[in-house]
Amino acid sequence: MTDQTVHATTVAPAALLRRIPGVTFILVGMIVLFAVGNPRFLSAVNLTNIGLQASLLLMLALPMTLIILTAGLDLSVGALLGLCGVVIAALLVAGWSLPAAVAAAMLVGLVAGAVNGFLVGYLGLPAFVVTLGTMGLCEGLSLVITNGDPIGGFTPVLEAFYRSTLFAVPTPVLVAATLYGLLSLLLYRTRFGNYVFAIGGNKDALHLAGINANLVHMGVYLLCSLTVALSALLLLGRTNSAHPSVAVGMEFEAIAAVVLGGTSFEKGQGWLFGTVLGVLAISVLRNGLNVLSVEPSLQVVCVGLLLIAALLIDRNRKQASRDIA
Amino acid sequence: AGEVIAAFTKNQVDPHFEGVRAGVEQMAKKMGATVRQYVPTKPNNITEGMSQLEDVGVTKPNLVLFMPIDPKAQLPTIKRLIESGTPVLNYNDKAGDAPYLAFVGQDDYKLGYDIAKTLFDHLGGKGNVVILEGIKGSNTGDERKRGFDAALKEYPNIKLLASQPANFQRLLGLQVMENLIQQFSDINGVIAAADASALGAAEALKSAGRGNVPVVSINGVPEAVEAVKNGSLLAIAEFNGFKIGCVATEIGLKAIRGEVVPKRVVIPGAVITKANHTEWLVPYQQRTCPAAAEYVGQ
Amino acid sequence: MTTMDTPAPASARSQPLAPGTLAIVVRLGLIACIGVLLSSLSPGFATTDNLLNILRQASLLFLVASGLTLVIIGGGLDLSIGANLTLCACLSAAAIKSTGQPAAGIVVALGCGALVGLTNGVLINRVKIPPFLATFGMLWVAQGIAYWFMAGQVVYGFSPAFRFFGSGFWLGIPLPIWVMLVTGACGVIFLSRTTIGREVYLMGANEAAAVLSGIPVARRRTLLYVVSGLMAGLAALIYVARLNAAEPGIGEPLLLPAIAAVLVGGTSLFGGSGSLVGTLLGAIILTLIVNALNLLNVSASWHPFVTGVIVVVAVLADAAVNRGARR
Amino acid sequence: MAATPAAETTAPLLRLIDISKSFPGVHALRGVSLEIHAGEVHVILGQNGAGKSSLIKVLCGAYLADGGAVEHEGRRVAIHGPADANAIGVGVIFQEFSLAPYLDIAQNIFLGRERAFAKAGVIDKVAMHAAARDVLAQLGLHYDTRAFAADLGVAQQQMVEIAKALSQNSRILVMDEPTAAISERESERLFEVIARLKQRGVAIVYISHRMKEVVALGDRITVMRDGAVVASYRRDEVSPDVMVGAMIGRSLAGLKRREPVPAGAPVLTVSNLQTARLADISLEVHAGEVVGLAGLVGSGRTEVVRAIFGADPLRTGTIRLNGADFAQRPDRSTRAGLALLPEDRKREGLALPLAVGENATAAALWRLFRRGWFAPAAADKVCRDLIARLNIATPGPAQIVRNLSGGNQQKVVLGKWLAAGSRLFMLDEPTRGVDIGAKTEIYRLIDDLVQDGAAVLVISSELPELIHLCDRAYVMRDYRIVGHLGRDALSEKAILDLAVQQ
């Protein structure tokens, strides 16, 4: 017997191509369609719109990717985003300085992340349930703090920051891009990143490798919540006021974007850049429907069809590639 | 002629906004303009409402009819839209301070005050009432509540048992009322900030065998007017989406066609009771737009 | 065979209370505690009227959550139930309005519910789209169709015969509670006394093993989605009868409370375990809490917060109980 | 037991003293003491559920012992977690795979030890892949280290697992059934490496159910039964029969070839079956026959039985059961009397969180309750009968399957098909990771089945097992059937000649 009997598994460029999620094709298709439908779709102003609208969703979807890679889920991000916004706004109105208010929001994020992370990472409770609970806690706290009333009238600095640009690129887009860069460095070039994939794929293996897997697991939730707390600055800049439940529901869109981008709920399989594509697809769809003035009820149907169609494509390609192999 | 109007409403659930959209369509047709409707896919979603404003800016409509889901949040966006050269008229809900072509709407404070007084007078100036509020932070909701409170001050023998948000919604109105009924055995009257929650509350009262407790509300959508007719609701302060839509469109189009228009048109609202209700039973599609001139100067 | 000297099997009866039973007992205990506490704090609590009121509100929640429970035990998830309910409500209300026949509404509601469920089932089991996404997509589609169909209007005003389903009483007990009891009993029998019910647990616990045991998993799971859709349709009828109106905003707000009821009821999202009795208790606990806050005059702002606490406490309690049982 | 360890020449590297460990209802370890010496292979033998894996898990910090102590080079050490075990140089190849599917081979090999390749916190991937290739090369493997573990076959995963343990340069290397999933050729590579490690002074703890390996490798052999050490030997002072006797508490006659039963009518006829990977598969199994499907790991045997059962889609070809066509769908196959015992019992055979009873009747519900109404008492009775018939070690039908040892889990899977009244049994590695005692019971069961007129198609990577069991065998290579061996032609050499590409 010779070495040839052991098949060396190779990574062909085709494998990389296979990684590109089906939503990419839809994204390209939509861009063409919308551009034909209304030439202004590709105008600088509109691209800025898409960028701005995508950036906040991306801020939630990127850390959500890490969480889903650990075979988890964080339903509390929308409510937490709202809560952190409320906290910052309330403290600013109460006369705190911006850094102090932000620090307080970070603390809130830290606590939320620690609660989620501890219950999921250390106690092994199902993430869906835990974060559904903390979602209620966060939304409830926002309501209690504000008594349901939005808070406005704080420093215009936040709005100015949100509206500022650098080399004609809106700052929020740069912030989201920076987050992407940092997270992809973290995920693909550091030990922590390896452990994220390992937790989703085989947490016991990580534990047996002598790593404090629970701590790493909790760390992912902390990271997510802290990012969300910082994202509250963008939200406040955008809405120029804080609303208790303004972002509730955004978690589902973030999760949808992640999964559209090819990350699966199981086994730590996924791709961070896919999430960018997923977020873009959702943002482009919503923007394009408005730019083409599509009838409101039809818009609602279209969002559903995007999700289903993108996954249909993935499904078919997976089948095709299995046949080839 | 041939202008494109982008008309914003807050949701596809509440028939009040269908009234607005019908009014806009009718007047636009009459004046030779076309309408594009924008409604957030999720009811009253603030960020989505903002994105839609931004996206509409790209299409450069000749006129935007705008009602805020939340004035504080949307004001900066609308200001930028106006700065970029798109004429915007504010209707239905006040949307803060920006160079709008005009504001067309109603006096929510007065509607709240009037309808509360109607109830209190019906109760003979004494008794226990509960309030079902609208969405906090919306101009209509907050102003109406202020009107209720002002009326309460004038009636020392009317006691407010509870004031809870029902968010202009029917199901919430029903559930909040169900619980209030358990909590208080001596409710004599109910004030709701909108028809939908009033109708929900009336159902709750009826199935608890307390159908005789009078309920008042604000709006006057056909369903609620029918309820006035058959006695489920005592009275409604008219907040007429159809008229608002008509007048806003007329004023807006005139403004962009170079006419001088009033900066503020406040449409008066009647108190709809069994005695006068027939006018509001007519479906929106069969109504005829009033002329803006009727309300100018009021 | 007697060749192996394995330790003699101990009797299964010597085992402690099964975790499922224990979970139910814990929940009943919780309800009892809240009940005792409240009746001492608020005289209005322990009245027949109030208890029926709580049960009636819980029954609507239970109806939506019951179909979801079956789906989750079978290893799936259904985020479309709320929107499905909306669509069923709108279509059936229109059917009743235009024909004057409550029967037409029943047919339309159940048909529409089943059809949406079937679509979910096909997307998930034939096309193999993950349940979270497939049903999230269907949520939007059903909601969109409802908006389109209603065109901003409300359908309202039904005959007393139809409204009896929502607001009537039989033997002094509101009809929705009867509906809850009957459907709940059917569900319990389905899960514990039919082979399909047993298969649901097996495929929820390990889909691959279930397939290789000859269980037609795809068909079974499709059936569960259809049942979930039917329950949404049934709930829609009760809602329409109760509200005396249908509008496209009623269903969506029910999704998260329904999921919470299932989870507070102790059904695991991983599939393979859980019960309808648990979901019933979960629905009662969640309703009870809101009722309690109202009776104690706590601002409505606190409702989501307290609900969140209950969800977390319920999972923690289960985890603690399971751990204890394993020791 | 009569056997006593020979006098020691060197001090032990590691001593386990009086280790005990309990799980609810199970006393997995009862005061186990063990000495591990540098440069020696210490084999641990024992039936399924004897406590071997549990002992290993205590040693490597995966389980916390209830009592006992560990001494390393004469000093007491506390093992509270895997990190403590790593600190004294313990590396483990686990019985259950410990790879993360969507990390690549290199990342898996160095999981937890990335620091060696990190510069300012950033991992130097080039260096890491190079190091991974080096480790694999020691095993004679040339995998692309960028491949995800998820894309590897079972055997390849096992080899990566071995590479992972090797790369730790452990002073004490524990292998829990490392050859259960790999072919002879790969096993030989492993044995070469073990020999080299021994020379370097590494202490090796080796668990296997394969007596051949035990004899070939072991310097010292410890036999466990019911959670306790029952005997310890040096290799030169003991024979396989004695070891087996110690394991099961009695002596076992050597493996005799199964007596053939007169074959009946053809039960299964497969002609020209083709799937995405398989080509031109034709075979036939008669009533009263045990037919083998031989071949190296990865030759496509599993795919054949999965395709017949309907678990994987067919391209072309016909499959007949008792002369009739039937739909290739697992539910139809089951009802037609076909049974498939999958190769991976945990992933495909059992619903681990459910009870023995629920699992045992999983494939038989349709048959036991034809009207669809389920009767718990009847199901319970069926399950108790199976427990008795198969001698399954469990407190009762209510026990959660996860808590059973490997061999007993396998019996539950088999029991599933007995309850379903199947007539054609396709058994894919039926004795993988199963101890000798349970193995003989499974053999006897197969014999009972064919005596009773059933037909059996069996896949096994253990050639002696195939030869013992089968009346004849088909041999596969590269997803094709390359030969057929009748009862008289069936030998290890004949199979290998066909299975290995010339």
Ligand SMILES: Nc1ncnc2c1ncn2[C@@H]1O[C@H](COP(=O)(O)OP(=O)(O)OP(=O)(O)O)[C@@H](O)[C@H]1O
């Ligand atoms: N995590 C656990 N929970 C409950 N029981 C367990 C657990 N792990 C092992 N056991 C029980 O402890 C006993 C010893 O099991 P162990 O896995 O150590 O056996 P083994 O000798 O490795 O068997 P095999 O040869 O089948 O791998 C068995 O009865 C098993 O059921």
Ligand SMILES: Nc1ncnc2c1ncn2[C@@H]1O[C@H](COP(=O)(O)OP(=O)(O)OP(=O)(O)O)[C@@H](O)[C@H]1O
């Ligand atoms: N290219 C591949 N990609 C993914 N999985 C593979 C690939 N090749 C083989 N496998 C998996 O490896 C295992 C063994 O492969 P296969 O079924 O072809 O061989 P076999 O002869 O049945 O081997 P075994 O002795 O493991 O049963 C199977 O589980 C198969 O799914």
Ligand SMILES: O[C@@H]1[C@H](O)[C@H](O)CO[C@H]1O
């Ligand atoms: O003014 C409107 C109506 O009252 C409607 O009922 C709800 O939204 C408010 O803004």
Ligand SMILES: [Mg+2]
């Ligand atoms: Mg073992």
Ligand SMILES: [Mg+2]
């Ligand atoms: Mg195989």
